[in-house]
Amino acid sequence: MNFFETQHLTKAFGGLIAVNDVSFQVVKGEIHGLIGPNGSGKTTVFNLINGYYPITSGKILFEGHELNGLPTWKICKLGIGRTFQVVKPLRRMTVLENVMCSAFNLTTRRDVAKEKSLEVLEFCELSKKQDFQAKGLTIGDRKRLEIARALATGPRLLLLDETMAGLTPQEQAEGVKLIRKIRDAGITIIIVEHIMQVIMNICDRILCINYGQEIAGGTPAEVANNQAVIEAYLGKE
Amino acid sequence: MKPNHWSKLIIVLFLAIFPLIVPSDYYRHIFILALMWVVIGSSWNLLAGYTGQVSFGHAAFFGVGAYTAGLCVTKLHISAWWGMLLAGPVCMVVAFFIGCVCFRLRGPYFNLATLAIAEIFRLTAIVWRDLTEGMQGILIMRTFRNKTYYYYFALILAAACIYAIYRVIRSKWGYYFVAIREDQDAAESMGISSFRYKTFSLLISSFFTGLAGAFYMNYMGFIDPEVVFSLYFISIMAILVAIIGGAGTIWGPAVGAFIMVLLQETFRSSFFGLFPKWVSQAHVLVFGLLVIFVIRYMTNGIVGDWIKVQRLWSKNKEQPLASTGS
Numbered sequence: 371m372n373f374f375e376t377q378h379l380t381k382a383f384g385g386l387i388a389v390n391d392v393s394f395q396v397v398k399g400e401i402h403g404l405i406g407p408n409g410s411g412k413t414t415v416f417n418l419i420n421g422y423y424p425i426t427s428g429k430i431l432f433e434g435h436e437l438n439g440l441p442t443w444k445i446c447k448l449g450i451g452r453t454f455q456v457v458k459p460l461r462r463m464t465v466l467e468n469v470m471c472s473a474f475n476l477t478t479r480r481d482v483a484k485e486k487s488l489e490v491l492e493f494c495e496l497s498k499k500q501d502f503q504a505k506g507l508t509i510g511d512r513k514r515l516e517i518a519r520a521l522a523t524g525p526r527l528l529l530l531d532e533t534m535a536g537l538t539p540q541e542q543a544e545g546v547k548l549i550r551k552i553r554d555a556g557i558t559i560i561i562v563e564h565i566m567q568v569i570m571n572i573c574d575r576i577l578c579i580n581y582g583q584e585i586a587g588g589t590p591a592e593v594a595n596n597q598a599v600i601e602a603y604l605g606k607e
Numbered sequence: 608m609k610p611n612h613w614s615k616l617i618i619v620l621f622l623a624i625f626p627l628i629v630p631s632d633y634y635r636h637i638f639i640l641a642l643m644w645v646v647i648g649s650s651w652n653l654l655a656g657y658t659g660q661v662s663f664g665h666a667a668f669f670g671v672g673a674y675t676a677g678l679c680v681t682k683l684h685i686s687a688w689w690g691m692l693l694a695g696p697v698c699m700v701v702a703f704f705i706g707c708v709c710f711r712l713r714g715p716y717f718n719l720a721t722l723a724i725a726e727i728f729r730l731t732a733i734v735w736r737d738l739t740e741g742m743q744g745i746l747i748m749r750t751f752r753n754k755t756y757y758y759y760f761a762l763i764l765a766a767a768c769i770y771a772i773y774r775v776i777r778s779k780w781g782y783y784f785v786a787i788r789e790d791q792d793a794a795e796s797m798g799i800s801s802f803r804y805k806t807f808s809l810l811i812s813s814f815f816t817g818l819a820g821a822f823y824m825n826y827m828g829f830i831d832p833e834v835v836f837s838l839y840f841i842s843i844m845a846i847l848v849a850i851i852g853g854a855g856t857i858w859g860p861a862v863g864a865f866i867m868v869l870l871q872e873t874f875r876s877s878f879f880g881l882f883p884k885w886v887s888q889a890h891v892l893v894f895g896l897l898v899i900f901v902i903r904y905m906t907n908g909i910v911g912d913w914i915k916v917q918r919l920w921s922k923n924k925e926q927p928l929a930s931t932g933s
Contacts, residue, residue, distance in 0.1 A: 420796060422792070422795075422796075441795070441800065442792075442795040442796055443794075443795050443796075443797075443798050443799055443800045443801075444800075446795075446796060446797060446798035447798050451796075452796050454792075454793070454796070458790045458792060458793035459789075459790075459793075460785070460786055460789035460790055460793060460794075461789055461790075462785075462789060462855075463785060463786075463789060467782065467785075470782055471782045471783065471785075471786040471794070471797055471799070472797045472798070474779040474782060474783065475797070475798040478778075478779050480777065480778065480779070483779070483782075519793075519797060520796075520797075523797055523798050
């Protein structure tokens with residue numbers, strides 16, 4: 371049994387096929403990259419895994435459970451956390467309260483949730499800002515808050531959607547460190563990212579899609595040298 | 608104790624002994640109504656202010672609560688006080704079905720659906736004469752002639768309502784409600800079933816609104832569909848009470864309720880008879896101006912933007928000092 375896999379995953383919006391027959395496996399403990407040019411269907415794949423969109427055809431399996439048709443919150447309870455590309459902080463709550471909302475997944479007691487949240491904030495290096503209103507955070511901190519919130523639900527698989535976009539090089543370096551730390555804590559990660567330095571650096575394996583179809587898969591070196599990938603990004607000679 | 612706590616203590620003490628120090632039945636009546644509005648405003652606030660589901664139809668629950676108490680007398684031939692026990696559960700059943708239908712809708716569609724549902728209840732109560740006596744209304748004998756009893760009943764009801772909502776807001780449910788208000792998609796991805804928790808919020812809200820309705824029947828002794836299912840006098844008033852006091856705050860609706868009821872009464876009585884009769888027509892106009900003022904300058908209501916109110920105060924104090932200096 372694979373830890374996580376999709377089988378012939380397809381999503382059509384009317385006549386537009388956004389994701390077409392994508393099958394891939396994720397091994398427990400790895401960082402799995404998902405790349406592709408703009409509009410290639412990466413975020414749609416996440417929205418399918420996460421249950422935000424219903425699947426047109428195909429299957430998603432997580433630890434042997436079929437996720438098809440489950441609502442988003444149930445998928446979260448099964449152990450899949452996600453961050454959003456366009457961050458969605460709970461604006462009129464403090465950073466700590468944001469994370470506590472997630473931590474209530476594991477407990478109904480307020481003090482336990484608070485303790486767990488403080489741990490997660492410490493882990494994500496957001497402790498100093500715990501009492502800030504989420505609407506007042508910088509973009510870098512908002513992205514961290516997204517990650518902290520996803521972590522507080524106690525996931526075994528984490529979906530990171532462009533958590534580095536719009537960050538300064540220094541913030542990116544810190545972000546990479548954080549993602550490695552999450553992996554070392556035993557959480558499997560699927561990451562969508564445009565910044566190639568980041569992706570090539572941290573991923574164990576990468577899947578490249580274009581126009582909703584998979585065009586290459588393998589280790590970062592294999593994918594980087596794949597002719598189809600180069601064509602998708604740079605065009606044909 | 609901080610001065611802030613002293614002022615709160617004084618307010619609580621004042622409310623506790625109010626009917627003993629004020630012998631006038633008229634002022635007791637106004638305070639009883641205000642306390643009832645504390646309950647309705649706080650209930651509306653839990654659903655709209657905290658959970659973000661703005662209801663234009665809280666009259667539905669108020670009316671169902673009132674008619675539950677009324678029908679206890681006319682159909683079951685028992686005391687209307689049984690209505691106080693039955694109204695909560697009956698309203699929760701009604702709310703559950705409303706939730707099942709309306710919470711599938713998002714944004715303005717939900718608001719419009721609640722508006723429509725309250726109107727459906729009003730028209731049903733008018734037309735279904737066998738059950739509700741239609742426009743004739745229901746008239747019952749009031750238990751007590753002395754308003755003091757009703758006053759303390761309303762005070763306990765308001766305190767219980769605020770305390771219950773306070774406890775809910777501090778619990779897991781409260782966090783979930785606010786998460787849904789702030790971003791439903793984010794909440795779902797955090798493992799929160801927005802449908803389930805919106806329904807919980809509606810159930811609690813309808814429970815207390817129903818109790819207020821049953822109390823109204825007991826206290827006033829007369830109801831008809833145009834009064835208890837009224838869009839303007841109940842549904843809109845609930846919104847005004849919460850917004851002027853401060854939606855999304857515990858004490859906001861309580862403050863709003865007293866302001867609105869006192870203001871309404873002041874105008875209705877033409878400033879207690881000091882002004883000519885036609886002034887009583889102006890209370891709707893003043894509500895409108897007040898709403899415009901609050902929305903423009905105090906988006907979070909009087910309690911939510913209390914700091915701004917205080918700043919206004921201190922500015923006024925400073926100005927005469929500055930003028931004497933020059």
